Structures are given as C-alpha cells and as structure tokens.
Amino acid sequence: MGKNNFLNAFSTDIGIDLGTCNTIVYIRGKGIVASEPSVVAVERGTKKVVAVGEEAKRMLWKTPGDIIAIRPLRDGVIADLETTEKMIRYFISKVLQRRWFVKPRMVIGVPSCITDVEKRAVVESAEKAGAREVRVIDESLAAAIGANIPIFEPAGHMVCDIGGGTSEISVISLGGMVVTNAIRLGGDEFDESIIKHVRTVHNLIIGEGTAEGLKKQIGNATADKKIEKMEIKGTDAITGLPRRLEIDSVEVRDALQEPITAIVEEVKRTLGLTPPELAADIIERGIVLTGGGSLLKGFDVLIAAETGVPVFRAEDPMNCVAIGAGMYFDYDKNLRNGANDYTNL
Incomplete structure (x- = not known):
C-alpha cells in the first residue's frame, strides 16, 4: 500500500x-x-473569536461596540x-x-x-x-451528485442550484458539465428586495431576520388562491420610532419579482444554449432544483410554466451540495x- x-x-x-x-x-x-x-462574532481590535454559527447569527446587528458579527462570505x-x-x-x-x-x-x-x-x-x-x-x-x-442524479449516463440532466449568494444552472452529461451559467444572485437578494420594498412603500425599516421570516412564512413565487398575512415590526423611517405593520403574501410576491425573474431568465438562457439532443433529454427528465432558495413556495411551478419543462425539487435541497x-x-x-x-x- x-x-x-x-x-x-x-x-x-x-x-x-x-x-x-x-x-x-x-x-x-x-x-x-x-x-x-456562516457568521463569526469577533472582538474588535484583537479579532478573537467570540462565537460562530447560530450563536453568532443571534448577535448580528445586535452587538455592543467591542464585538463585531461578520459574514465572511x-x-x-x-x-x-x-x-x-x-x-x-x-x-x-x-x-x-x-x-x-x-x-x-x-x-x-x-x-x-x-x-x-x-x-x-x-x-x-x-x-x-x-x-x-x-x-x-x-x-x-x-448538487447533482448529492441529489442522486445518474450523471454518468450519456444523457442530459439540468440542475438549478439556488443558494444564498449565487444561482447556478448547469446541464450535465457523462459526468461533466456541458453548459453552465451562474449569476451572483440568490436568497440574500430575496431578503434585500423585501427590505427595499417595505422601506419604499411603507417607510418602515426592517432587518434581514424579519425579511427572511416574511420570505419563509408567506413568500410565494406564483399567485396563490389563499392570501396570507403576517405582522412585522420595524423602525419608522420618518419618526425613528418603533412601528408594527401587517403585510400580505401578494405584496411579498411583488417585492420578490425582480430577483425571481432574473433567475428564471437565466434558466431559459441555459436551455437555449443546450445542444438539441440534450435538450430533448431535459424535456423528458425535467429540471432538478436544489439549494435553500429553491424552497420558496411556488418557485418550481413558476419555472415549469415559464419554460414548458417539468421541474422537480430535490429530496433534500438544502444539503445536496x-x-x-x-x-x-x-x-x-x-x-x-x-x-x-x-x-x-
């Protein structure tokens, strides 16, 4: 040996x-x-690590002057x-x-x-x-390996991995990537779009945690028969005082339109660059969604409607990579x- x-x-x-x-x-x-x-809390000056992960995230935007919570990626x-x-x-x-x-x-x-x-x-x-x-x-x-896609086959498989900072769409065949496109846009931009919308429309300043909660609880990429509502808290941009606001799922969907559309367009562009023989395989086998961003309600339905190709969410999308x-x-x-x-x- x-x-x-x-x-x-x-x-x-x-x-x-x-x-x-x-x-x-x-x-x-x-x-x-x-x-x-992916958060690290460190002491200002010494850069000594105080907390990492879940504990550090709880400190994000809430730390005293001598502690900094950093997202290093x-x-x-x-x-x-x-x-x-x-x-x-x-x-x-x-x-x-x-x-x-x-x-x-x-x-x-x-x-x-x-x-x-x-x-x-x-x-x-x-x-x-x-x-x-x-x-x-x-x-x-x-993500394809983690989702148990048979990537060694002489056939085309499309994977759309929507992460926090990037979205990557690839066509895989014979163990390699034939076409791949990636944009630096993902779940973070979903949150930022909600923050920007609430500030612009309601003059209310909310944090990343509140925006993420709205996205997860009542966020939707497609119109839903049932309109859901959620109460949020933030700071009034004019008076500087704390204020409550009730917001519904229709408004959250409107706020998410720009980043969602950009990802859908990238999927369509990748399909357009795919060789015809592999495109035929993808129409039969569908597109597999992975990554935390794919968990947004109705995202699979929207991509299927826009592309005319079946779309499936991986069994464990968060952990595939x-x-x-x-x-x-x-x-x-x-x-x-x-x-x-x-x-x-």
Missing part, C-alpha cells in the same frame, strides 16, 4: 457547502454533521480570508472532536462563476484550518477508472 493509499484509508472525507448564508458539513459514512449560519465567495479560516477551523473541530490521527481530506462546493484567485482563497483557508488535501467542485455538479462534495472522492475514483454506472458510488 502506497503512502497516499495508507493515509486515505485512515483519513476522514469531509464535504463542505461553504455558503453565503449557511455552512453545511457532511462526513462520509456519517451524513450531515453540522448546518449553521459574500455572493458565494470569500470576502474575509482570515475569518473564513477561523470559521472552517471551528466547524472541523466541532465535528471531529477527537484528536486527528490523519488530517482530513476536504472537498468544498464553490460557484462556477468565481475566479481562480477566489478558488485559491477557498483552498488556502481549508489548508490553514487543518485539511490534508483540498479539492473544489462546482456547486451544481456537487455538501452531500455531493462529501461523495466526490468516490466519484473522482470512478471517473478515473472509466466508470459509467453511477450506482457504484
């Missing part, structure tokens, strides 16, 4: 979806072991290298509590639209956090061995 094979036999394989909103960690053989917000890429490294180190130490005999191998899902410099920053952060070997994989390919990243080394081994049967994974 060679040195690399020996190390691999005792190594832990970790898949990470390093998302703008959430970081999800998958360990091969164990499944999803961590899913927390923006639009699916690293905006703060040092803080990202600390966040990855925290998650690794949390899920691998015993002392490492062999440093883990790590695969990280990244948007296809990021630059080589940005990819290098991801690899560097993971290496500094303690990984022995680091690979990056395009998010839509990872992390699961696929964790399975990547098996996928890579099969690819190098000339495998054409996905069931070997």
